[in-house]
Amino acid sequence: MDLNPDWECVTDTVMGGVSKAHVATTAYNGRQATRLRGEVSLDNNGGFVQMAFDVAEGGGTLDASPFEGIQLDVWGNAEVYDLRLRTDQLEKPWHSYRADFMAKPEWQCIHIPFADIRPHRTTIPFAPARLRRIGVLAIGRAFHADIAISGVRLI
Incomplete structure (x- = not known):
């Protein structure tokens, strides 16, 4: 099932940090893609x-339980990024579910099974039936972020 994301940019400035980024949808290496670039x-x-x-x-949920996971069509800068999922069960902004992936400098299809998604700072198990939000993050170390995504699917 293809998703039609309306991507938004969020940085650590919401918590007092100083990281900078922007998100733009444009033609990128032969595809229409949304690109996150920043420091x-x-x-x-x-x-x-x-x-x-x-x-x-309106921030509602999608029942993703009939699916096995998420696929992303990605072009990156040879850095590791996080796929971050949220459900409506999570109360705090630091609660999430995540999996890492390498974004190579070529178009690739990244497949992340729900079985590989791990809870972060929560004991609540991941419930695909209550999926609310999907994010891609550059996190945890100082580096230049540059990643483009041309497709997101539940598979």
Whole structure:
């Protein structure tokens, strides 16, 4: 099932950090894609830049339980990024579910099974039936983020 993301940019400035980024949809290496570019800084307790979208109108949920996982069509800069998922069960902004992936400097299809998604700072198991938000993050170390995504699917 193809998703039609309305990506937004979020940085650690929401928590006092100083990382900078922007998100733009454009033609990129032969495809229409949304590209996150920025500088991740650890200064002032920061450390992330993100592009994310709600999977349903008004922040509602999508029942992804009939699917096995998520596929992303990605072009990157040979850095490791996080796929970050949220459900409507999570109460705190630091609660999430995540999996890492390498974004090579070529178009590639990244497949992340739900079985590989791990809870972060929560004991609540991941419930695909309650999926609310999908994000891609550059996080945890100072580096230049540059990643383009041309497709997102539940498979």
